[in-house]
Amino acid sequence: MDRDEQRVRFLSLLRPIERDLENYSRRTVFDRRDCEDTLQNAVFRAFRAFDRYQDGASFRAWMFKILTNEIFAMNRKRGRIAEFEIGVEPQEMEEFAGLDFTTETPISWETLADALDEELLVALQSLNQSERAVLLMRAIGDLRYREISECLDIPLGSVMGNLSRARQKMRDAILRARRRSLL
Numbered sequence: 001m002d003r004d005e006q007r008v009r010f011l012s013l014l015r016p017i018e019r020d021l022e023n024y025s026r027r028t029v030f031d032r033r034d035c036e037d038t039l040q041n042a043v044f045r046a047f048r049a050f051d052r053y054q055d056g057a058s059f060r061a062w063m064f065k066i067l068t069n070e071i072f073a074m075n076r077k078r079g080r081i082a083e084f085e086i087g088v089e090p091q092e093m094e095e096f097a098g099l100d101f102t103t104e105t106p107i108s109w110e111t112l113a114d115a116l117d118e119e120l121l122v123a124l125q126s127l128n129q130s131e132r133a134v135l136l137m138r139a140i141g142d143l144r145y146r147e148i149s150e151c152l153d154i155p156l157g158s159v160m161g162n163l164s165r166a167r168q169k170m171r172d173a174i175l176r177a178r179r180r181s182l183l
Contacts, residue, residue, distance in 0.1 A: 010050050013059040014043065020060075021067055023140045027124060028071045028132055031078050038074045042067040064141050065151035068133055075129065119180075123173030131166035134159055 025039045026032065046053075046066045053062055124132060133152060137143045145163075149156045 006050055007047075010047055014046075014063070017060050017063060017141075020140050020142070021063060024064065024136050025067060025071060027136050027140070028068075028075075028129075030075050030125070034074050034078065038070050039067065042070040045070065058143075058147055060141065061143055061147035061151055064137055064143060064147075068137070068151055071133075072129060119177035120170070120173060123170055126173075127166050127169060130154070130158070131162045131169070134162040135166035135170070138163060 021042070022035075022039060025035050025042075029035045029038050042063070046063055049066075053059065124135075127135065130152065134148055137148045137151060138145075143151065145156055145159050148159045152159070154162075
């Protein structure tokens, strides 16, 4: 197969799963600004290694494995930085001195829904890398346990354990968010 045929074949396999890869990347990369770079790097690496892809193997699982490795590398590079943290210099703290953060305002359903979504996002970010990867590969990538095991190079039992813990943590986060919304 020449390079043009290889490119056409690669793109034909990639296009149906592009959105899933993008969603997975967006939910797994610590710093959203790195999402596009991470995805682009993974696609580039996959294309360069496409001659090693075996027909009959799951292209979806193969791509998720490459993307996951790229995401883990990017997250290690950036370190774990919470999305809601804002870097404030000591001299800038004076600007916040007169603000009252305890004032209550009426909450609309849209605001509540946004807050719950944010709560879930925070809960998702609180999962460790393995739990988050397994949960999102299953939920977004629709990968089977065995495919996830191969993607992450972990035993099948670890996949099931990580998925169970991740689901429980997410359930707990949903319950906490619901309780707070009732207060």
